[in-house]
Amino acid sequence: MDTCMLGDFLGSHQERLRSAIATLAGRYDYVSVLGSDSSGVAFRVSPQERRVADSSWSERGFVFRVQQAGRIVEHAFNVLPSGDLAAAVAARIDSQLADGPAARVYPPLPDEPAKAGFFATVGQHPLTADPALVLDRLAAARAGLMEQSPEIVFSSANAEFVQVRKIFISPRRDLAQAYVWGQAYLITVAKRGDDTRENYQPFSGRKGLELLDELPSAVAALAKETVELLSAEKPVPGEYEIIADPDVTGLIAHEAFGHGVEMDMFVKGRALAPDYLGKSVASPIVDMYDGAAAADQCGSFLFDDEGTFGTTTKIIDQGILVAGISDLQSAASLGTRPTGNGRRQAFDHKTYARMTNTYIAPGKDTLEAMVASIKRGYLLQKMSSGMEDPKNWGIQLVLTIGREIVDGKLTGRMVSPVVCSGYVPELLSSISMISAAVELGGSGACGKGYKEFAKVSSGGPYIKARMRLG
Amino acid sequence: MMLETIKDIIVKSGRASEYRISQRRKSGLEWYFVKDKLDSARDVETTLYDVTVYVDGLAAADGADGRTRGECTVLVQPGSAAAEISAIIGRALDTAAGMKNAWFPLPKPSAWQPIQPASRFDGLTPLQAMEAVRAALYRHDGLDGASINSLEIFLSCQRQRLVTSTGVDVAWSSWVGFSEFVVNAGKRGQDEVELYADLRFADLDEAQLSEATRRQLAAARDRLVAVPTPALSGLPLLLAGKLAADVYEYWFENAQAMAVYEKRAAFGPGDDVAAGGGDGDLLNLRAVPTLAGSPLGAPYDLTGFALKPVDLIRDNQVVGLVAASKYAHYLKLPATGAIQLFELGGGRTLQAELRQRDHLEVLTFSDFFVDSTTGDFGGEIRLGYLVRDGRRQPVYGGAVTGNLVENRGRLLLSSEREGTPMALAPTCCLLPAVSVTPGG
Numbered sequence: 001m002d003t004c005m006l007g008d009f010l011g012s013h014q015e016r017l018r019s020a021i022a023t024l025a026g027r028y029d030y031v032s033v034l035g036s037d038s039s040g041v042a043f044r045v046s047p048q049e050r051r052v053a054d055s056s057w058s059e060r061g062f063v064f065r066v067q068q069a070g071r072i073v074e075h076a077f078n079v080l081p082s083g084d085l086a087a088a089v090a091a092r093i094d095s096q097l098a099d100g101p102a103a104r105v106y107p108p109l110p111d112e113p114a115k116a117g118f119f120a121t122v123g124q125h126p127l128t129a130d131p132a133l134v135l136d137r138l139a140a141a142r143a144g145l146m147e148q149s150p151e152i153v154f155s156s157a158n159a160e161f162v163q164v165r166k167i168f169i170s171p172r173r174d175l176a177q178a179y180v181w182g183q184a185y186l187i188t189v190a191k192r193g194d195d196t197r198e199n200y201q202p203f204s205g206r207k208g209l210e211l212l213d214e215l216p217s218a219v220a221a222l223a224k225e226t227v228e229l230l231s232a233e234k235p236v237p238g239e240y241e242i243i244a245d246p247d248v249t250g251l252i253a254h255e256a257f258g259h260g261v262e263m264d265m266f267v268k269g270r271a272l273a274p275d276y277l278g279k280s281v282a283s284p285i286v287d288m289y290d291g292a293a294a295a296d297q298c299g300s301f302l303f304d305d306e307g308t309f310g311t312t313t314k315i316i317d318q319g320i321l322v323a324g325i326s327d328l329q330s331a332a333s334l335g336t337r338p339t340g341n342g343r344r345q346a347f348d349h350k351t352y353a354r355m356t357n358t359y360i361a362p363g364k365d366t367l368e369a370m371v372a373s374i375k376r377g378y379l380l381q382k383m384s385s386g387m388e389d390p391k392n393w394g395i396q397l398v399l400t401i402g403r404e405i406v407d408g409k410l411t412g413r414m415v416s417p418v419v420c421s422g423y424v425p426e427l428l429s430s431i432s433m434i435s436a437a438v439e440l441g442g443s444g445a446c447g448k449g450y451k452e453f454a455k456v457s458s459g460g461p462y463i464k465a466r467m468r469l470g
Numbered sequence: 471m472m473l474e475t476i477k478d479i480i481v482k483s484g485r486a487s488e489y490r491i492s493q494r495r496k497s498g499l500e501w502y503f504v505k506d507k508l509d510s511a512r513d514v515e516t517t518l519y520d521v522t523v524y525v526d527g528l529a530a531a532d533g534a535d536g537r538t539r540g541e542c543t544v545l546v547q548p549g550s551a552a553a554e555i556s557a558i559i560g561r562a563l564d565t566a567a568g569m570k571n572a573w574f575p576l577p578k579p580s581a582w583q584p585i586q587p588a589s590r591f592d593g594l595t596p597l598q599a600m601e602a603v604r605a606a607l608y609r610h611d612g613l614d615g616a617s618i619n620s621l622e623i624f625l626s627c628q629r630q631r632l633v634t635s636t637g638v639d640v641a642w643s644s645w646v647g648f649s650e651f652v653v654n655a656g657k658r659g660q661d662e663v664e665l666y667a668d669l670r671f672a673d674l675d676e677a678q679l680s681e682a683t684r685r686q687l688a689a690a691r692d693r694l695v696a697v698p699t700p701a702l703s704g705l706p707l708l709l710a711g712k713l714a715a716d717v718y719e720y721w722f723e724n725a726q727a728m729a730v731y732e733k734r735a736a737f738g739p740g741d742d743v744a745a746g747g748g749d750g751d752l753l754n755l756r757a758v759p760t761l762a763g764s765p766l767g768a769p770y771d772l773t774g775f776a777l778k779p780v781d782l783i784r785d786n787q788v789v790g791l792v793a794a795s796k797y798a799h800y801l802k803l804p805a806t807g808a809i810q811l812f813e814l815g816g817g818r819t820l821q822a823e824l825r826q827r828d829h830l831e832v833l834t835f836s837d838f839f840v841d842s843t844t845g846d847f848g849g850e851i852r853l854g855y856l857v858r859d860g861r862r863q864p865v866y867g868g869a870v871t872g873n874l875v876e877n878r879g880r881l882l883l884s885s886e887r888e889g890t891p892m893a894l895a896p897t898c899c900l901l902p903a904v905s906v907t908p909g910g
Binding site for chain 1: 500501502503504506507508509510511512513514515516517518540541542543544545547548549564565566568569570571572597600601604619620648650652654662663664666668731732733734736745835836837839841843844845846848849850852867868869870871875905906907908909
């Protein structure tokens with residue numbers, strides 16, 4: 001096991017930052033600084049080509065945040081000035097406070113005392129590994145895919161590992177953390193005549209190179225599934241009984257009541273959820289959670305990008321909407337306690353209320369019983385994308401695979417792609433069975449709209465519900 | 471200074487066959503509004519260095535001439551000490567040396583002088599530029615009871631310099647603007663509706679900026695009176711603006727040498743993209759490095775190739791591919807550089823005539839997708855218009871799905887064209903083969 005360390009860069013600047021914060025605290029009502037020094041590496045093996053590059057999640061820089069007379073202003077940069085840091089920051093902050101349009105006034109941002117550090121361990125640290133060995137392992141998995149069928153015309157194997165290193169300093173808080181997350185994908189394309197189908201298998205976790213151990217056992221099933229997709233038909237539009245696999249359950253949780261309870265949307269009046277707090281929004285068998293402390297996956301951390309400790313938030317309790325997730329600013333505005341969901345894409349991006357690890361809790365049913373209970377429907381797998389509409393509670397999911405179920409049995413027939421749409425409360429209220437085991441996945445990224453990508457995970461058990469498919 | 475330091479370290483290592491150093495400086499302001507009040511403001515100053523080192527080798531089995539080339543790209547952070555830079559470069563060289571991809575050349579300096587579109591942001595202070603954008607976007611706020619719920623403005627000036635071991639040393643700058651805005655119509659509570667839109671821009675075109683929010687405010691009012699999408703069969707789908715450009719991008723993405731090299735492309739050089747059939751408009755597609763008002767283009771690609779427009783599809787026949795030096799060499803094609811934008815020729819029919827036909831137009835999807843590999847497209851309808859027998863009814867809910875392979879040769883394009891960040895292309899198109907899932 002290797003331990004993740006803070007590194008020389010942040011370590012060497014901590015004292016200077018503390019000094020600047022102490023100076024600026026005498027000038028502004030609130031001041032804090034987040035420092036990031038995250039580095040990662042991305043590997044790709046494709047036909048006749050191997051590539052290695054630093055991960056696009058790599059970042060190094062600082063963002064100072066100030067509140068003065070209720071206004072909130074930030075200055076982000078990645079070149080530390082050689083002279084007086086506090087004076088340089090103040091000059092940039094003051095020019096923004098002096099100019100610009102009429103601004104909202106927020107209640108004071110909290111700054112409760114805390115001093116803590118979190119330095120995770122990882123099986124095999126990915127940033128000290130020999131890249132050639134990583135590429136060889138990916139190449140073996142890719143070659144395995146190509147050997148499965150002549151109809152597979154393309155495959156690639158990709159892996160990415162990032163070591164996140166952050167410090168947060170305010171007059172009363174001094175925090176540090178370092179941990180690793182990893183993700184990998186096997187991607188396949190199969191062709192038959194004019195028909196082209198694409199498929200993938202993701203892998204993820206707060207893992208190092210040990211993540212690659214999971215690839216070989218997925219090769220045969222992925223290849224078989226991709227070739228099966230060549231025989232897939234288009235779904236006949238209509239409403240069906242569906243079973244969502246854990247990935248799709250996670251996507252439903254994420255889109256339906258993950259984005260819908262991000263409390264900066266409450267502040268803007270962009271969500272229906274505030275009107276439904278304490279009311280039924282789902283079947284009584286549904287519990288749903290989010291939180292950096294709620295699971296050990298890609299959305300886990302000690303503290304968020306505003307220095308708030310990660311927590312576990314129960315969003316839905318037996319079908320009743322009970323809480324949302326917040327950043328500091330929205331919590332201050334709404335008079336609630338921040339939940340540790342204030343996150344940035346990087347130091348040079350704004351903080352928003354964002355999800356971390358979002359999932360539906362387990363039930364007592366079995367997948368076999370769910371399949372047996374369906375007269376005509378589909379088992380939905382392999383999420384492609386999703387989008388929420390927190391104001392009107394619409395939801396869109398795009399999935400690669402729908403496996404047909406008729407008279408309680410999987411028929412072996414497949415539909416693809418599957419666009420699922422519906423009204424969130426109807427969908428969640430239709431959940432009638434939930435299986436016992438929860439699985440979370442954290443590959444890819446979550447956007448706020450079409451930007452501000454954050455590393456999250458989502459998941460749950462198998463669930464049975466009703467949805468419109470097309 | 472930093473760039474020179476990196477260059478010196480690479481050269482002194484004596485291990486790099488070639489190298490490429492990119493310096494990107496960004497200076498930007500960001501304003502976030504709730505209603506018409508500034509919610510928070512930020513300024514951002516960053517400098518980044520992307521460095522790619524190439525290490526050549528020999529391997530009889532690889533490359534036509536036995537030569538191999540490994541490459542590794544790393545980020546060098548500004549302010550890094552020389553020892554840290556040396557360690558990063560050393561790691562990159564080790565990695566590149568371990569790879570044995572087929573050899574390919576890097577571009578050499580070109581006499582061609584690309585022209586960057588002018589921007590009316592030039593000469594303005596950042597504050598003046600932001601205020602002008604804000605005023606334009608809010609010009610129609612409150613139009614007939616629809617209002618802006620929240621709006622974000624990002625505007626930065628980005629300066630890039632690219633230096634390579636082959637002698638390329640070029641620099642250019644661009645304005646990169648982005649706004650995301652959400653509009654509401656109706657009364658607070660159950661009846662209020664919202665629509666989301668975003669906008670990319672590189673020029674201070676106040677009329678275009680204000681028109682973007684005006685259109686969205688008008689659409690929000692239509693969403694108030696929309697009815698659930700009914701069951702429909704046999705009606706073509708009309709898409710306009712950016713949604714239409716997303717569809718056209720399928721042909722652009724498949725005309726990439728990398729996709730052809732990896733055998734993922736739907737067609738290749740010499741192919742008829744209509745597969746010989748259909749009564750649709752002929753496709754005439756051209757890759758272009760920059761477009762007026764678009765922040766997505768660049769005069770050079772990442773390797774320093776000076777970019778020029780290139781014909782890709784002429785009257786449905788593939789006549790060229792977008793080919794960065796590497797894939798051009800692998801496929802023995804002319805190199806074009808990695809061009810990012812495209813132009814598509816207009817069709818035979820005026821937009822007004824296309825719109826007179828019975829059709830379903832979707833103005834806003836929850837999340838429109840077009841899969842460039844499979845040709846699948848679709849999305850949930852947030853606001854559409856059902857045009858039948860001369861009547862135009864706003865609709866919402868349900869979804870549209872289809873496949874561009876099933877529509878090939880049958881696409882009808884408007885003769886008028888308009889600019890989007892990605893393309894100068896027909897203002898709207900009509901797709902005949904789609905499936906509609908009813909809403910409600």
